[in-house]
Amino acid sequence: MINKVILVGNVGLDPEVRALESGAKVARLRLATTERYFDKQTNEAKELTEWHTVTLWRGLADVVDKYVHKGSQLYIEGSLRTREWTDKDNQKRYTTEIMATDMKLLGRRMEGAQTPATPGVVQDYAQPMAAPQPAPQPVYQQPAPQPAAPVIPQDSADDLPF
Secondary structure, eight states, rough: OOOOOOEEEEEEEOEEHHHHHHHHEEEEEEEEEEEEEEETTEEEEEEEEEEEEEEEHHHHHHHHHHHHOOOOOOEEEEEEEEEEEEOOTSSSEEEEEEEEEEEEEEEOOOOOOOOOOTTOOOOESSSSSOOOOOOOOOOOOOOOOOOOOOOOOOOGGGGGOO
């Protein structure tokens, strides 16, 4: 069975981040995804926006706390999870949310923001961030010298066995 969700969208409100008694951090954010299509019947371009609740734990929640704000563009990968609870009127309620397993910051760095991304570069936060490494430089090597053909003196050419 597969339960996988991939979303690319914009954060609608500043994320809610809190620490549990155990010390684990959890972040919750609302992500808007917009589908654009052309309605042939009305001859108009239309948009359909869906709002998703995304929950991120531990290291991903740390990154959200530091770098994600209203308007941030994110790539989210995770799975759907439906929760049930009882409201104040004793009614059963349900909500479906995305439990994120991977997140990438997309788009440009906001002016004055302290983000690890450079403009147009995607940062992957599924794994711990490593110190930036310089880009590998191409290595150009001289071709190996070819062995020179043996020089045969003219007068000994008649002595060759072939």
